[in-house]
Amino acid sequence: MLNHAPGLLLFARQQGRCEADAQDLVQEAVVEAWQRQANGAPPPLALVFATIRRRAADWGRSQDRRAAREAAVHAETPECWFDSSIEDRDRSRLIQEAMSKLQEDYREVVTLKTWGGLTFAEIAEALEIPANTAASRYRYGLEELRKALGSKVLIESLRG
Amino acid sequence: MSMSDNDLERLEAQLRNVSPARPPAAFLQRLKSETPALVAKRRAHTTFAPQPAQPVRTAAPETVRASEAASWSSWVSLVMRWLIPAAATMVVGAVIWRVNLPTARAPETSSTPLKANDVRIDQELVSTFDTVAQLASGEPVRFRCREWMDEVVLRDSRRGVEVARRVPRVEVVPVRFETY
Numbered sequence: 001m002l003n004h005a006p007g008l009l010l011f012a013r014q015q016g017r018c019e020a021d022a023q024d025l026v027q028e029a030v031v032e033a034w035q036r037q038a039n040g041a042p043p044p045l046a047l048v049f050a051t052i053r054r055r056a057a058d059w060g061r062s063q064d065r066r067a068a069r070e071a072a073v074h075a076e077t078p079e080c081w082f083d084s085s086i087e088d089r090d091r092s093r094l095i096q097e098a099m100s101k102l103q104e105d106y107r108e109v110v111t112l113k114t115w116g117g118l119t120f121a122e123i124a125e126a127l128e129i130p131a132n133t134a135a136s137r138y139r140y141g142l143e144e145l146r147k148a149l150g151s152k153v154l155i156e157s158l159r160g
Numbered sequence: 161m162s163m164s165d166n167d168l169e170r171l172e173a174q175l176r177n178v179s180p181a182r183p184p185a186a187f188l189q190r191l192k193s194e195t196p197a198l199v200a201k202r203r204a205h206t207t208f209a210p211q212p213a214q215p216v217r218t219a220a221p222e223t224v225r226a227s228e229a230a231s232w233s234s235w236v237s238l239v240m241r242w243l244i245p246a247a248a249t250m251v252v253g254a255v256i257w258r259v260n261l262p263t264a265r266a267p268e269t270s271s272t273p274l275k276a277n278d279v280r281i282d283q284e285l286v287s288t289f290d291t292v293a294q295l296a297s298g299e300p301v302r303f304r305c306r307e308w309m310d311e312v313v314l315r316d317s318r319r320g321v322e323v324a325r326r327v328p329r330v331e332v333v334p335v336r337f338e339t340y
Contacts, residue, residue: 002192006180009187023187031194058237083179095178114175142171 001042007116010081015056025052046122098148106141113138276314284309306331
């Protein structure tokens with residue numbers, strides 16, 4: 001499960017929460033999903049992502065709690081969705097900006113497929129949508145990303 | 161303008177080259193410390209216990225307090241998620257039960273016995289005749305026969321019910337010739 005922690009945390013961060021919320025979301029989702037396993041085996045990754053998403057929605061309803069966390073957000077360092085080592089810093093920033101502007105439906109699918117390592121069937125299970133819908137959202141999401149990124153990332157990639 | 165498959169694959173490859181940000185060490189430590197506890201708990205309790213586990217906190221105090229608040233919030237939301245529909249179902253069930261109450265009791269009241277406050281018994285002689293028969297010893301015997309119509313009328317004036325029963329009855333009385 002620890003191997004998937006970066007992907008899980010990335011997904012939790014994209015649910016519109018602050019860094020502390022995202023960490024709590026991941027931890028509690030892992031605990032809950034694990035407890036749901038009858039045989040004590042590690043839970044399927046799709047179930048953990050689905051639990052993160054559901055818990056994020058529950059938390060979003062608690063406006064009081066959210067307001068109380070606002071102050072903590074400002075005190076923390078700006079959250080980075082992607083690895084920002086020196087050579088990739090610009091590219092990571094561009095992708096994060098593009099991803100943050102992406103429609104939520106698309107962003108979820110792109111994240112789960114690209115960095116969560118889920119198949120379309122698993123994404124469908126996690127988001128409770130048909131697999132074909134997941135596939136089409138992924139493609140539309142990538143097209144939107146490409147429009148947002150323009151040629152910047154492609155040039156960077158060719159240089160690399 | 162839609163992307164070609166080639167463009168799609170290139171963009172996918174570029175995105176995959178960008179790794180998600182590394183989780184903070186404190187968070188990984190929390191997650192790592194929680195996982196063995198879960199396995200041990202699972203081994204100890206083979207049945208599923210749905211209560212949320214208390215995560216091991218190694219983060220900053222603000223984060224710990226926030227996590228406790230989150231646990232409480234999620235627990236309350238979980239309870240409310242089931243409590244509200246359950247309460248609504250109970251209210252609807254109670255209303256339906258109250259509405260159907262008179263209808264349900266109707267057969268019961270109809271099966272209660274009649275409480276008559278007026279009883280009338282009448283006997284009506286319909287016919288009378290004599291007949292003569294002969295015993296095995298050859299001695300003659302006379303029978304006086306009467307046909308009666310017995311009538312019983314029960315009246316429950318409170319409920320406005322009247323029940324009448326008419327039963328025919330035959331009365332045969334042997335009469336000796338000497339007494340006749």
